[in-house]
Amino acid sequence: MKKKDFLIAGAVLLLAGVLTLVLRLSGGDPGGAVQVKIDGKVVGTYALVEEQAVPFDTDYGHNLLVIRDGKAHMEEADCPDHYCMEQGEIEKTGETLVCLPHKLVVEVVSGESSDVDVVAK
Amino acid sequence: MAVARKSPTGTPGRRVALDGILVALAMLFSYIETFIPFNFGVPGIKLGLANLVVLLGLTFLPALDVFLVSMVRILLSSLLFGNVMSLWYSLAGGILSFLCMWLLTRREGYSLIGISMAGGVMHNIGQVLTAALIVQTIQLAGYLPVLLVAGLVTGAIVGALAKLLMPRVQKALESYA
Amino acid sequence: MNHLNKTIALLLALVFAMSFLLCSCAEKEEEPVSRDLFAMDTYMTVTAYGKHAEKAVDEAVRELNRLDALLSTGKEASEVAALNKNGGGDLSKDTNTLLKAALELYKSTGHVFDITIYPVMKLWGFTDQNYKVPAKEDLAEALQLVDAGALDYDADAKTVAFEKEGVAVDFGGIAKGYASSRVIEIFREQGVTSGIVNLGGNVQTLGQKPDGTDWRIGIQDPEDEDKMLGVVTNHDKAIITSGGYERNFEEDGVVYHHIIDPETGYPADSGLTSVTIVSEDGTLADGLSTSLFIMGKAKAVNYWQKHFKEFDMVLCCDDGTLVVTEGIREAFSPADEDATVEYIE
The missing domain is CATH 2.60.320.10 (N-utilization substance G protein NusG, insert domain)
Structure with missing residues (x-):
């Protein structure tokens, strides 16, 4: 794997993290x-x-x-x-x-x- | 399409033959994949083996060919193993991930694994967007984080596979040159 | 072999190896296979676990659709519709089994369970949702036709003949119980060891849950849709509840429900609000749930004492008292801890 590959992985993980946070904060647990x-x-x-x-x-x-x-x-x-x-x-x-x-x-x-x-x- | 063009793949006949082989191979992967349960807690996540073909194809065929191979594969496999609904999902995912991977292959510094990961992630994003459009529920966005990570993981697996296969494909192509 | 072929072969080998690896991992966790369908005027769900589940559930759905087409009084092409039109005829394996069971119940319940009640049900509009309180004389006339004892049934020849013009039968009182039993049979034949069938609230279980514990089946509170009377833990049982709350209509401030007493032609008013039967035999459980509802508490308890080997029951009386029989004393837990529960031995 090259350096920029990790950039992709990092960016996606960051996005996933931020999204989770936003979803949590905005709607609480989506629940049922x-x-x-x-x-x-x-x-x-x-x-x-x-x-x-x-x-x-x-x-x-x-x-x-x-x-x-x-x-x-x-x-x-x-x-x-x-x-x-x-x-x-x-x-x-x-x-x-x-x-x-x-x-x-x-x-x-x-x-x-x-x-x-x-x-x- | 039929214009004889100098390409790394040699004669037009050879190029068409390679396209055909790739479609067949991709179909095979799609079929095999229907047997592989890949449980991520969210329904519908697949390994994306057919992406191997796009990934490898991009290294030795013109992008247009690979795109067509991918579209034909999606059309045929949805008809054979899926339904009309799955066609729309796959088409959106397929187009988005192809564009992303194609752009990355034209840039320096990305390995097959990185390109594949990006492709996997974009594929899932394309699917969720279509699903959200069709079902008209924004709630699906809740799946997005899981799907992003899932795309990363499946993409990495497929990318690693592609890396393993790359030398052999190269050798095979040379032996025919 | 040249390089291209070798490459393809290697690719294939890899993929196969991987698919087996992933398959074997996935097999350990028991994902349920579930299908739902609309049949027999109700919403049905069949669920099976284990590696034979897929095929078993498909077979079950096919069987349910087949039985629906065979037994529906409303479908002109059905066997039952043909019997009613022609005043009898030859019986298929299923209708023969059902008629035999129906006549046994007719006898054992002292004529409370009667499949010839159909003309009366029709008059009330319970067969096509055109609810109305029938005129007294119409009702008296229809009641003349109700007598399962007068059916000329030949078990050896597998034929039945209705003596009077206008007599009609409806297996609706046992059809769903029979159907759930058939599904469980199919599950067994297909090698399934754990499954559950829910035919519009008529429940039957096969084995225990995949985690090795008993199924927990709630019993609907007849007074409140959002509540339960209690829970019955069980395995390999049909759990079937009947009550006036299931289907009813209101006219001039009076609520009329669908469980008609063949004696009077009017909705049964026996002081019970629901009856739940727990039995290995789905057909029996279905038939008894309505019959014992019509009988009322005293007669129902009496009936159980004579047939305690065949079933257990939970009666809900209109004062809220629960009557629970000995066989499910341990298995039944009331939802309301303060509820009055009477245990029958």
Whole structure:
């Protein structure tokens, strides 16, 4: 390896370090996020630390996912049964909100670990 | 393309033949790579073996050829082993890393390892940027530090491999000259 | 061999050597293989661990889709739809097994579990989400059709004939339990020793977790979506919960849920808010979870005392009391330490 190689390595490491620092300072630990799948395809990942309302409008219909206080819930849905809106709030890894008619699944990924593997319901 | 040009690779026929061999070799690497799990805690990180071909190719072929080899490789391997999504990611990563490595090869003072590291890092940056564009989430930036370091490590490995192979490739080329 | 060939050969050898090295490292850590799908009107997740997991999970998904196509009352091409249309017919291996299990449950539960409840479910709109409270006379008419005992089932010939016009069957009460058992069977056949299936809240486990500990399965609190009643640690069991909270609708201020008592034709009102069955047999667990919900606490406890070798249960009463049977006394831990728990021996 030559001198300038180390320059590259050093520069990248420095950048990585600074980025980590900036991310830490700006948003704290990114922590948990929810992943949204429609018909089996991942359409987005949203951090739980950030308060946000994300609409999903597909051929199946409309859903509005709201993230507040580190938890996610379904605020609106134009499906016939509205079970997705009744499924409460999710925050722990593996927990899901499912809107069957719209084939939409919201699942917590890399969140606070749950003390159960699955919930029977 | 077909203009007979004096190049270190000799006749146009020979040059095309070399291009073909490189594409085939790169495809092989892409295929083999699908068997190699390289777990960095973040999904989608690969060793980038096909980069060996770009790295070595840049030492004895015109840059345009190597670029085309790389693009053809990405197109074919995405069609064969990936999907449309992976094509966009790879294309962005491939173009960015090629440009970076090409610029470095034209400068003094960088060894194959250094060039490869830069290529690996740029490849990952290209992928994250595409992903962020497609998925529309800035959250992906959180992966960037890990991906930077990962690119450095995989790049170094591939670069070291290239360095090992370099003398042999040189010899092989000479034996045909 | 010239130099170019040698170079390529060396390159290949290197790459292969490396790939084996990396593969052998990666094999040690047991990454789960998981797939999800929509089938049987629910969201399903199948997960397996170990080196056979990939193939096993693929097979499982195929089987679930196959069963969905076979058993769905709503799909015209399904076997069950054909049976209902033609008033019976030949049974495939799966429907034969299901019908046999359904009739055994019909007998053992004293006619509480009845697959011919379908016309009544349809009237309530639970089959197509067109919920409405049916008129009394319509209900009385539909109830006339409900009688699994009147099915003319020939186990040897594998045929069934419905005696009356309008009779229809629905395996919905045991289909998911049967499906999860089939998935576990497939996992076993494929050499998987650790896995878990979640068919819309119907859970079945295979072996223990890869780290050698039991699975921890939470039980949904029927009163609060965000809470659990408790946790059951287990291995090689189906854990299936039924309650009125799962599917219901409101009309004129009254909540009507989907667990219909075949005796009355109305949603069961037995003083229980949920029933969880823990059993090695997924089909049985599925069928019993609704049946015992309809029966109520006293009859359910009585039923368990006669069949305690086959299953264990957690009953949640409308006053918040939990009833837990002897077999899972150690395995069950209530979420609320102050909860009243009654243990049955």
